[in-house]
Amino acid sequence: MASKTEPTLDKELIEKATTALLKYVSKYQEDKSNDILADKVHFVWLIVSTHRFLDITKDKPVSIPLKYPLYDASTEICLITKDPQKTFKELVASKNVKRIQKVIGISKLRKKYQPYEAKRQLCNSYDLFMADDRVIPLLPKLLGKCFFQKKKQPIPVCLKNEKHFEREILKACNSTYMHFSPGTCLAIKVGTTNMTSSQLLENIMTATPCVVNKIPRKWKNIQSLNIKTSFSTSLPIFNADLFNQISG
Numbered sequence: 001m002a003s004k005t006e007p008t009l010d011k012e013l014i015e016k017a018t019t020a021l022l023k024y025v026s027k028y029q030e031d032k033s034n035d036i037l038a039d040k041v042h043f044v045w046l047i048v049s050t051h052r053f054l055d056i057t058k059d060k061p062v063s064i065p066l067k068y069p070l071y072d073a074s075t076e077i078c079l080i081t082k083d084p085q086k087t088f089k090e091l092v093a094s095k096n097v098k099r100i101q102k103v104i105g106i107s108k109l110r111k112k113y114q115p116y117e118a119k120r121q122l123c124n125s126y127d128l129f130m131a132d133d134r135v136i137p138l139l140p141k142l143l144g145k146c147f148f149q150k151k152k153q154p155i156p157v158c159l160k161n162e163k164h165f166e167r168e169i170l171k172a173c174n175s176t177y178m179h180f181s182p183g184t185c186l187a188i189k190v191g192t193t194n195m196t197s198s199q200l201l202e203n204i205m206t207a208t209p210c211v212v213n214k215i216p217r218k219w220k221n222i223q224s225l226n227i228k229t230s231f232s233t234s235l236p237i238f239n240a241d242l243f244n245q246i247s248g
Contacts, residue, residue, distance in 0.1 A: 009237070043189045067202045076099070079102070081105055089103045097169055155172045176190060225237050
C-alpha cells in the first residue's frame with residue numbers, strides 16, 4: 001500500500017464482495033419469485049462513511065465517471081426544462097433522442113404537478129430524470145420529498161447549446177452522481193445487478209478515487225466503504241481502522 005494517508009483499494013477484496021453480492025441477489029430473486037422486486041434490475045450502491053460530519057448541501061450533484069454505464073437504450077427518461085417547453089420538445093424530436101419519453105417545462109411542472117399524488121405518480125413513471133442545469137435550484141421545492149426519498153433527483157444537463165444536446169444527454173447517462181447532504185454517510189450508484197462482478201469491480205475502481213477526491217480531507221476523512229443493494233446487507237471493501245493497523 002502506498003502510504004498511511006492514501007490507501008490503495010484491495011481489488012481482490014472488492015471482487016469477492018461483488019461476487020458475494022450478486023450471489024445474494026440471485027438467491028433472493030429465486031426465493032422471492034412472487035415478490036414485486038424479483039424480476040427487477042437493482043442498483044448497487046457505494047456507501048461512504050466519513051469520520052467527520054459533512055455540513056455540505058449542494059443543489060447540483062457531482063458527476064462521477066463510470067466504465068460501464070448504469071443506463072442503456074431502454075432507459076425511459078423524463079427531461080425537465082426551462083420555458084418554453086415546446087422548444088425542447090421539438091429539439092428532442094429533431095434529434096430523435098428516443099430515450100427521452102417526456103419533456104416537462106418548469107411552468108407546467110409548477111402548475112400540473114403541485115399535488116403530492118401527481119408528484120408521486122410522476123416519480124414512478126420514469127427510470128431517470130434529467131433537468132436543464134439552469135432550473136436545478138428550483139426543483140427541490142417543486143418536486144417534493146418523494147423524488148429525494150427514492151433517490152431519483154434529476155441529473156443536471158447543460159442545454160444552452162442545441163448542437164451539443166445529444167452529447168450532453170449521453171454524457172449524463174454514462175456517469176453516476178454524488179448528492180451532498182449534511183451527515184456522515186453518502187450513497188452513490190456504482191452499478192446494477194445485471195452487471196458481472198468484474199464490471200462492478202471496474203466501476204468501483206473507477207468511481208471511488210473521484211468520490212474520495214470530492215470529500216473534504218479526502219482519504220483522511222474516510223471511515224469505511226461498503227457496497228449494497230436496497231435490500232441487501234452491506235459488504236465492506238475498505239475500513240480505515242483495519243488499514244491503519246496493517247499499515248502501522
